[in-house]
Amino acid sequence: MTKPYVRLDKDDAVVLLVDHQTGLLSLVRDIDPDKFKNNVLALANLAKYFELPTILTTSFEDGPNGPLVPELKNMFPDAPFIARPGQINAWDNEDFVAAVKATGKKQIIIAGVVTEVCVAFPTLSALAAGFDVFVITDASGTFNDITRNAAHNRMSAAGAQLMSWFGAAGELHRDWRNDVEGLGSLFSQHIPDYRNLMNSYLTVNAKK
Amino acid sequence: MTKPYVRLDKDDAVVLLVDHQTGLLSLVRDIDPDKFKNNVLALANLAKYFELPTILTTSFEDGPNGPLVPELKNMFPDAPFIARPGQINAWDNEDFVAAVKATGKKQIIIAGVVTEVCVAFPTLSALAAGFDVFVITDASGTFNDITRNAAHNRMSAAGAQLMSWFGAAGELHRDWRNDVEGLGSLFSQHIPDYRNLMNSYLTVNAKK
Amino acid sequence: MTKPYVRLDKDDAVVLLVDHQTGLLSLVRDIDPDKFKNNVLALANLAKYFELPTILTTSFEDGPNGPLVPELKNMFPDAPFIARPGQINAWDNEDFVAAVKATGKKQIIIAGVVTEVCVAFPTLSALAAGFDVFVITDASGTFNDITRNAAHNRMSAAGAQLMSWFGAAGELHRDWRNDVEGLGSLFSQHIPDYRNLMNSYLTVNAKK
Amino acid sequence: MTKPYVRLDKDDAVVLLVDHQTGLLSLVRDIDPDKFKNNVLALANLAKYFELPTILTTSFEDGPNGPLVPELKNMFPDAPFIARPGQINAWDNEDFVAAVKATGKKQIIIAGVVTEVCVAFPTLSALAAGFDVFVITDASGTFNDITRNAAHNRMSAAGAQLMSWFGAAGELHRDWRNDVEGLGSLFSQHIPDYRNLMNSYLTVNAKK
Amino acid sequence: MTKPYVRLDKDDAVVLLVDHQTGLLSLVRDIDPDKFKNNVLALANLAKYFELPTILTTSFEDGPNGPLVPELKNMFPDAPFIARPGQINAWDNEDFVAAVKATGKKQIIIAGVVTEVCVAFPTLSALAAGFDVFVITDASGTFNDITRNAAHNRMSAAGAQLMSWFGAAGELHRDWRNDVEGLGSLFSQHIPDYRNLMNSYLTVNAKK
Amino acid sequence: MTKPYVRLDKDDAVVLLVDHQTGLLSLVRDIDPDKFKNNVLALANLAKYFELPTILTTSFEDGPNGPLVPELKNMFPDAPFIARPGQINAWDNEDFVAAVKATGKKQIIIAGVVTEVCVAFPTLSALAAGFDVFVITDASGTFNDITRNAAHNRMSAAGAQLMSWFGAAGELHRDWRNDVEGLGSLFSQHIPDYRNLMNSYLTVNAKK
Amino acid sequence: MTKPYVRLDKDDAVVLLVDHQTGLLSLVRDIDPDKFKNNVLALANLAKYFELPTILTTSFEDGPNGPLVPELKNMFPDAPFIARPGQINAWDNEDFVAAVKATGKKQIIIAGVVTEVCVAFPTLSALAAGFDVFVITDASGTFNDITRNAAHNRMSAAGAQLMSWFGAAGELHRDWRNDVEGLGSLFSQHIPDYRNLMNSYLTVNAKK
Amino acid sequence: MTKPYVRLDKDDAVVLLVDHQTGLLSLVRDIDPDKFKNNVLALANLAKYFELPTILTTSFEDGPNGPLVPELKNMFPDAPFIARPGQINAWDNEDFVAAVKATGKKQIIIAGVVTEVCVAFPTLSALAAGFDVFVITDASGTFNDITRNAAHNRMSAAGAQLMSWFGAAGELHRDWRNDVEGLGSLFSQHIPDYRNLMNSYLTVNAKK
Secondary structure, eight states: OOOOOOOOOTTSEEEEEEOOBTTGGGGOOSSOHHHHHHHHHHHHHHHHHTTOOEEEEEEOTTSTTOOBOHHHHHHOTTSOEEEESSBSSGGGSHHHHHHHHHTTOSEEEEEEBSIIIIIHHHHHHHHHTTOEEEEEGGGOBOSOHHHHHHHHHHHHHTTOEEEOHHHHHHHHHOBGGGOHHHHHHHHHHHOHHHHHHHHHHHHHHHTO | OOOOOOOOOTTSEEEEEEOOBTTGGGGOOSSOHHHHHHHHHHHHHHHHHTTOOEEEEEEOTTSTTOOBOHHHHHHOTTSOEEEESSBSSGGGSHHHHHHHHHTTOSEEEEEEBSIIIIIHHHHHHHHHTTOEEEEEGGGOBOSOHHHHHHHHHHHHHTTOEEEOHHHHHHHHHOBGGGOHHHHHHHHHHHOHHHHHHHHHHHHHHHTO | OOOOOOOOOTTSEEEEEEOOBTTGGGGOOSSOHHHHHHHHHHHHHHHHHTTOOEEEEEEOTTSTTOOBOHHHHHHOTTSOEEEESSBSSGGGSHHHHHHHHHTTOSEEEEEEBSIIIIIHHHHHHHHHTTOEEEEEGGGOBOSOHHHHHHHHHHHHHTTOEEEOHHHHHHHHHOBGGGOHHHHHHHHHHHOHHHHHHHHHHHHHHHTO | OOOOOOOOOTTSEEEEEEOOBTTGGGGOOSSOHHHHHHHHHHHHHHHHHTTOOEEEEEEOTTSTTOOBOHHHHHHOTTSOEEEESSBSSGGGSHHHHHHHHHTTOSEEEEEEBSIIIIIHHHHHHHHHTTOEEEEEGGGOBOSOHHHHHHHHHHHHHTTOEEEOHHHHHHHHHOBGGGOHHHHHHHHHHHOHHHHHHHHHHHHHHHTO | OOOOOOOOOTTSEEEEEEOOBTTGGGGOOSSOHHHHHHHHHHHHHHHHHTTOOEEEEEEOTTSTTOOBOHHHHHHOTTSOEEEESSBSSGGGSHHHHHHHHHTTOSEEEEEEBSIIIIIHHHHHHHHHTTOEEEEEGGGOBOSOHHHHHHHHHHHHHTTOEEEOHHHHHHHHHOBGGGOHHHHHHHHHHHOHHHHHHHHHHHHHHHTO | OOOOOOOOOTTSEEEEEEOOBTTGGGGOOSSOHHHHHHHHHHHHHHHHHTTOOEEEEEEOTTSTTOOBOHHHHHHOTTSOEEEESSBSSGGGSHHHHHHHHHTTOSEEEEEEBSIIIIIHHHHHHHHHTTOEEEEEGGGOBOSOHHHHHHHHHHHHHTTOEEEOHHHHHHHHHOBGGGOHHHHHHHHHHHOHHHHHHHHHHHHHHHTO | OOOOOOOOOTTSEEEEEEOOBTTGGGGOOSSOHHHHHHHHHHHHHHHHHTTOOEEEEEEOTTSTTOOBOHHHHHHOTTSOEEEESSBSSGGGSHHHHHHHHHTTOSEEEEEEBSIIIIIHHHHHHHHHTTOEEEEEGGGOBOSOHHHHHHHHHHHHHTTOEEEOHHHHHHHHHOBGGGOHHHHHHHHHHHOHHHHHHHHHHHHHHHTO | OOOOOOOOOTTSEEEEEEOOBTTGGGGOOSSOHHHHHHHHHHHHHHHHHTTOOEEEEEEOTTSTTOOBOHHHHHHOTTSOEEEESSBSSGGGSHHHHHHHHHTTOSEEEEEEBSIIIIIHHHHHHHHHTTOEEEEEGGGOBOSOHHHHHHHHHHHHHTTOEEEOHHHHHHHHHOBGGGOHHHHHHHHHHHOHHHHHHHHHHHHHHHTO
C-alpha cells in the first residue's frame, strides 16, 4: 500500500504570511533574531521569485502587536493584506479565506508568529477544509522549543507537512535548469555559506 | 479525506491541575523553575479568566510530596479538590472522574507534575473514555527532556493534542474583540516581553 | 472512535535487560554516565520490587564488549541469562524467545545498549510477534541524540510505547496504598530530589 | 601575601539600576525573560529590604528604548531618577555621579541592560574613580553568551567583583538572626524552589 | 493487529549516496564536521563491507556545489555515478531511477546533503514508488536541528524508517558469527570508543 | 620570575563540607542531581580515604533548609559538626574557624551549597586569613551557570584554586604505588566508566 | 590603588579586519553563519560610521582560503589592503604594521577569522608593541567554543580588552546627542530587535 | 608597561603527550570522541611535521587504564616513552623530567587525559621550573565542562597559555612560504572543512 507524494507545485501554491509584526516578533525566542529575520525574508523572496500569490495578514496592528514589518509590506505592495479586526485564527476571517480561495490554489505554504497560534490555527483549519498545508518551520517562531515541538506535533498529526524555506525552494524549483541564476541568487542572498561558495568559485573562474 | 479540526471551546472545556505539590515540584528539571511557576500560574489564570470549571487533585499531601502550592489553592477556593488517598492515576479515583463528568464537558485541558505519570496516565484514560484531551506541555514538568519526549510521544500516539498555555488561550478566546483588555492583561501578567510591548505602547500613546 | 489504553500490568509483564555490558557502556554518550548507571539500576530494582520475571542477555561477553555489569548479574542470580553466541537481535536467539514465552506474559518492558540495535531490534520483532512493548528510554543508551531520536521514532512508528523507569513504576504500582514504603524506598534510592524530600519530611516529623 | 576580602556592607552600599527600559529589554537574549524579570525584581526588592540608597537612570526614554519598567518606578518613587539626555555611559552624566557621591557610599552594586554598555561602562568608570563595584550578573542582560562573557571578562580584569543577587543578599545580611522572616520572605518571593521548601515545612509544622 | 517488521536484508538493499559534494558540505551545521565526515565514510565502508550495490549522484558538480568528495569517488570506482544535469530530486532523473531499478533491490538505504532536499525528495518519491526506504540520519546533514527535525518528520510520516549507520550495520549483519573480524573492523575504524575497547582487550589477551 | 606550585598535601589539608542540606539541595540546578549526589559522596569518600580532618557545618537545620544529608552525617560521626545559629558565612562563626585552626592545616578543600554563598564567603575569608583554598567545583552547586561562573570568577580572582574531586584525589595521592587498590576503589565507586574499565579488565584477566 | 579606564576614543582608533575570506569563513563553527555575517558587517559599518581608519588584510587569496568577502572590499575601496604573501601573523608583515602606524592611532579594534590565529597573533604582537587592543569577539570566529575560550583567555591574559561590536559602538559614540539618527540607523540595520522597536515607535508616533 | 609576547618557536619547543591510553579515553566526555581522536592525531602530526622532539608517557599501562593508543606508539617509534611506575604527576618521574630537559627546549606543548590531572599537574610543575607551557586544550579531555573550566582556570592563573592545535600550528609555522604544501596537508587531513575547500579549489583549477 503506497500513498502518493504530495509535492509542492509552483502552479498550485499560495503563500500565507501571518502576523510577522514588529511587536509580536519580540516574543520569538526559539530562533536567534538574526537568523529568524533572514529566514522570513528568504521565504518572502522565494514567494516573489516563484511568483506565488502571497497573502499578508496582521492582528491588531494599532496596538502593542505593532505593524507588519515594513520589509514585507514593501515587497508585496499589491498583495491582499488583511488587517484582521480581532480574529485570532486568520481562517476565521472571511476576507482572508476568500483571498486564499480566490487564488484557486490547493497548496498552502504558511509561516508566522507565534507558531502555536498564528501558524497552527489556520493550518488546522485549512487542512480540515481540504487544502494541503506546508509549514515553513524556520520562518515561524515562538517562545521556546517546548512550545514549538508541541505545535509541530499537533500540525503534523493533523496532516501538515513540516518544511524549511530551503526545502520548499528546492521542491518548487524542481530543476536547476529552469533558472540557474535565479535560484542561485536566492540562495546566495540568504545562506552566507552558499554565498561564500559562489564567491570562491567565481573568483577562481575569473582568473582562468 | 479530511478530518475535522477539534478545537478548544470555552463552553465545553474543563481544566485539570494534577499534583502541583510543593514537594513534587522539586523533581521538575526539564523547565527552569521561574518559567515553570509562571506557566502554571498562567494556566490557572487562564482557567479563571475563561471561567472554565477547574478540578484540583493531589497525591499524598501529608507525606513528602507536600501540599498543593498555596497559590492554586487560593485561586480556586470552591473548585472540586480531590486529595487522592493513593491512586497514582487520578482517573482511577472515582471522585475525580465523577467531578470531571459532573462538568458535562467533553474537552479536557490538563497539566501536572510529573508529566509521564500524573499527566500521561489520566490523559490516556480520558482518551480511552472518549474525551478530547489537550495537554498543556509547558505547565507540566518532569525529570529531563528524554522522559518528557517519551511522555509526549506516548500521549500524542494515543490521540492527545499537545499545546502551550498561550496556544490554549488563543484557541479559547477566538476573537480579541470578545475582550481586548482581559486577554491583554492575561498575556501581560505572564509574558514579560508582552508586558514590555504594552508598556512601551501605552507610554507613547499617553504622550499624544 | 476510541481505542483502549494498553496499560502496564504487573501480573502480565516481563523485563528484558539487553547487553548492559562493561565494554558496550563506553559507547553510550547520549546520557551522562552517573545518571545512566542510576537509571539502569533503578529499572533493575523496579523489576525486583514488582517481582517481574526478568531475562538477561549479552552479546559476545568474551570479547571487547565485556561482561554483563556485575551489579545486574548479582541482582538476578536465578534469572534466565542468555549469552548469545552471535545473534545481534536477541529475538533471533531461540533460547531468548523461549525464555520470554515461558513467562506467559504479554507485556514486554525493555532496555539496553545501544538503543538502535539491542533495544530496537527485539522491540520490532516482539511487536511483530504480537507483544505489547514498553521501551524504557532512560535506561537505554546510544551514541548521541540523533541516533536516539531515530531509534525512538522507528520503534514508536511500529507501535512501541516510550516510557521512563519512573513512569513504568507508577503504572505498575497503580495505588500507593498497595505499599507506601516499598515504592517510596525505590524512589528514594534512585531520585536524589525525592530522597531529600523524604529526609526533610522525616526530620520535621521526628521533632513533633 | 594576603589581600583583604572586600565584602558588601549594607551601611556602605548603593544600588544602581541602569536602563531597565521596556524597549531595551527586548534586546536581552542571554537570559530567559521570565527568569530575567524575576532577577531584576529580586535585586530591587533586595535594595528595598536592606534600605540601600538606590539610583535609577534611563537613556532616551522618549524614543524606542521605552520608559523604565513601571515596577521599578513604582518601587522607588523617591529615589534619584536620572533620565540621561544622551550620555551612554551613565558615569558621564554629572547628575548621576553626583547622586552616587551624595550617598557617601563606597560600594556600588550595579545591574542593567545591556551588560557590555550600560553596566560595563559605569562599572569601569566607577572603578577608576576608586569605588568597589559589585556587578549583579543575573540581573544584567545582553545579546548572547559571547557578548556577556566578554563584558564579564572586561569588568573582572578591571577589578569588579561578579556576583548574583542571591550572593549579594547573603553577603549584605551576614546573619540570619538579623531578621529571619525578612530574608526568608525575599528568597521565597523570588526563588520558587525556596518557596516550596518553606511551604512544605510550614505545612508539616502546622500539623504538629 | 500486528504488522510485519520490515528489516534490512543485505540481499535486497541498495545504497544511495546523494550530493556529498565538497561545496555543499559547508552547508551542514547540524552535525560537527569531524563526526559527519566519519559517519559518511562509515556508511560507505558499510556498503563496501556488505557488498551492497551503491549508486552515487551529484548536482551541478561544475559549479559552486563542488565535486563529489574524492574519498567516495575512490571507494566506488565502478559504481553508477549520475552527475545530474539539473534535477534537484534525484528521483526525477531517469538514469538514476533506472540505476536503482537495475539492482533489482526493494530496500533503499539513503543518505545525503542536505537532508530536507537531497535526502527527503528521493525518499518520498521512492516510497511512493513502493520501495522500503531506510534513512541514515547521521550520514545526512543540514542547516540546523529545526530543519532536520522537520525533514525527519516529513519522511517518517510518509513511511520511511529513520536509522543510524550503526543500526543499519547491525540489522544487515544479523549474526556476529557471519564474520566477527569484518564487522569488528568496521566498528573499530569508525567508533573511537570501540577501537579503544578492542585495543584494551587485545593488549590484555596478548599478555596471557 | 617563577612562582611555586601550591600543591595539595594530604598531611596539610582539611576538608570543609558546607551546607549540603536536604532542603538547600533542591536549589542546585547547575549540575544534574544524580551527578551532584555522586560528586559530593565522592568528595566525602576522598576525605575518608586520605584520612583528612573533615568539618561539617549547616545553616538553620531546623527550618526549611533541612538537615545535613544523612549520608554525610553517617560517614563522619566524630567530625566537628557546627550547626551555625545564623551566620551565613561559616567563617563568621567562631566555633567553625576554631575547628579549622585546631586541625593545624594550612590547605582548605571546600565544597558546599550554594556556590556563591556557602562556598565563596568562607573561601574569601580563609584566603584573607592566609590559607590556601582549593574549591571543589563539581561538589558545589548553585542556581545556574551564570551564578556559578560569577562565583568561580570571584574566588579565582581572590586566589582560590578551582579543582574537581578527581583532580584533588590525584594531587593528594601523588603516586599510585602508595595504594593501588584504595585509589582504584575510590574511582570505581564514583566513576561508572572507570568501574567498567576495571570490570572488563578483571574479567579478561580472570580467564587467563 | 586605582587604574585608569582605557576607553575607546574615535579619534585614536583604527580598525583591523583580518582574513574574512570566503573560504576561511567555512571554518567558523562557534557562531551561526547568519549572525556572524551580520556581526562582521556591523563592525564594518561601525568603522564607516565613525570614520575610523580601517585596514584590510588577507592570507593567500589565490588559494583555497578564497578572496576577501566582496562586501568588505566594496565598503572600503580606498583602505589599505594588504594581501599577505605568507605571514600568518599579520603583524609579521611590514606593510601591515606600517599601515597601522601610519594612522597614528594608539587603539586597535580587531576582528578576524579564525580567532586563535588571525586575531590572537596580531593582538599579542600589538600589545607587546604598546598598543591598546580591543578584540571584537562577536565578529571573530573559530572552530568551537573550546578553541574560542582558549584564545580569549590568552589575549585577555596579555592585556587585550574583550568587547562586542555593540559595546564598541557605544563606547566610541559616548553621547547619543552627537548623532541620534546615525547611531540608531547602525543599530537598526544590524539588530532586528532594535529595528522592531524603532518601527513600532515610529508607527505609533506617526498616528499622532 | 608592555610585556613581551612569548611565542611558540619550532626550534625551542618540545611536545608532551600524557596518558592518551585506551582505557582512560573512555573517561573523556567533554569533547565528542570523533573530534577528540582527530585533535589528538592532529597534534601528533603537528609534532611530526615540525620535527619537534616528542615525549610519550603513560600511567599503569598494565591495568585498566590500558595501553597507549597504538596510533601514537606507531607514529613515534623512537621517541622517549616513559611508562610511569606510579607517579600521577609525570613531572614527579625523574626519567620524564630528564627526557624533557635533554631536549634543551624551553617551551612545552602539552596535551593529555584527563585535563585536570595528567595535563594540569605537569603543567604547574613545569611552570614552577621556569618553562613556558602551552596547553593544547582541544587535544586534552576530561569529564565535563565544569572540570575542564576549573582546570583551565588553574593552569592559566599559574601562567600557562591556553591554545588549540590549530593555533599552535600557525604560531610554529610563522609563514606559509616556509612550506605551503606541508601545512596545507596537515590542515586538510584534520579539518574536513579545509579539505573541502582544497578539493573544490583544485577541481576548478584543474579545469582551466
